[in-house]
Amino acid sequence: MALRDRIFARVYDRVLAPLEEAGLQTWRAELLADLSGTVVEIGAGTGANLPHYPAAVDRLVLTEPEPLMLRQLRDRVDRAPAGVDVTARRATASSLPLGEGEADAVVATLVLCTVPEPDAVLAEARRVLRPGGRLVFLEHVAADDRPERLRRQRMLDPFWPHLAGGCRLTRRTEAAIVDAGFRITSITRESARKAPTVIRPMIRGTAVAPA
Template identity: 50%
Template sequence: MTQPTRPHPIFARVYAGFAGPALERAGMGEHRTRLLAGLRGEVVEIGAGNGLNFPHYPPEVTRIVAVEPEPTLRARAVEQARATSVPVETQAARAERLPFPDASFDAAVACLTLCSVADPRAALAELHRVLRPGGQLRFLEHVQARTPAMRRVQRILDATIWPPLVGGCHTGRDTETAIAAAGFTLTTVDHFDFPASRVPLPAATHILGTAVRGNGPHTTA
């Protein structure tokens, strides 16, 4: 059954028409390629947006299930999928409640998504559930800043104007810790700032890496 979604049509159009292309011009495509390099088999991608990752998947991936709750972005993803060599299926679902059986996928991808989900703890638990033992979680996210001063700025923004303006996005989540707390073993984590700027930006601190699902189930209290 399709889960109810909350449209963000203005944000979706701005992201697809301006913000997304601007990030690609700044070099985000190179990070997407790094994120997805070496993947194979069946992959679930949460928060797939308008499908900007699709062209970067390697040919060893045999199936992509792209989960996107926002209708406008999902429609753009369907269009993007038609021009992608890897088979892509789109699903109108939320990351916190994935409509797939346990151990369904070889890998999972979270790209600029865990900042926006309503409940990142539930979303990560779901990714852990649908991955096969030994399956990889690939993640690329902007996260909590390194300096106390910028963390204070992030807390103020996240408590006020940022989420309503940017489709529920939060600037200061500690996603690396959350991934480990969800039962994954972090294997590689690269920390970097993006985009390059002389002026400190509240959503500049990023992580890109890989985590592995263990053999046993992970439960949350």
């Protein structure tokens, strides 16, 4: 791991704590509340979603490519509801350890902004999802409705990934999900209070894989 990645992994929870208290925890809980069956989470990080998975999830596969993040994630797998079969695997979001059509849902929270090739990641999500399976997402995006904020995002975008684990500020994730062949069934656009202004524009919702 590069030094910057080790530092980012160690401070990640502390940096996100004010955002979690300001609304992210609630958004995570709402998004995950009705999941069931086999679920795979991409870029699970240190496990912020773990307390919010419902008992109806029979099997939960958590994937994370960074070793230090994965170590912290494995230390926290006991946060999952009792009775849920949980495994934490080292894997990139573009190469998931599941077979074709094996998952009922794929969860992506604050990860599609960081992956080098979001189109490849979304294609992989489609591969592992059963027909009609769900992609559940919570992501910060380009501020297309706020020109001044978008200008600041574009100005900072060449430097931001070096400070924030590869995160890009100007991703248009909603369009990427649609272009990947998913049908968005619900979406909420909201500003994340207490977040730096350049990452406040957020989208969260559900998209369905082709039947």
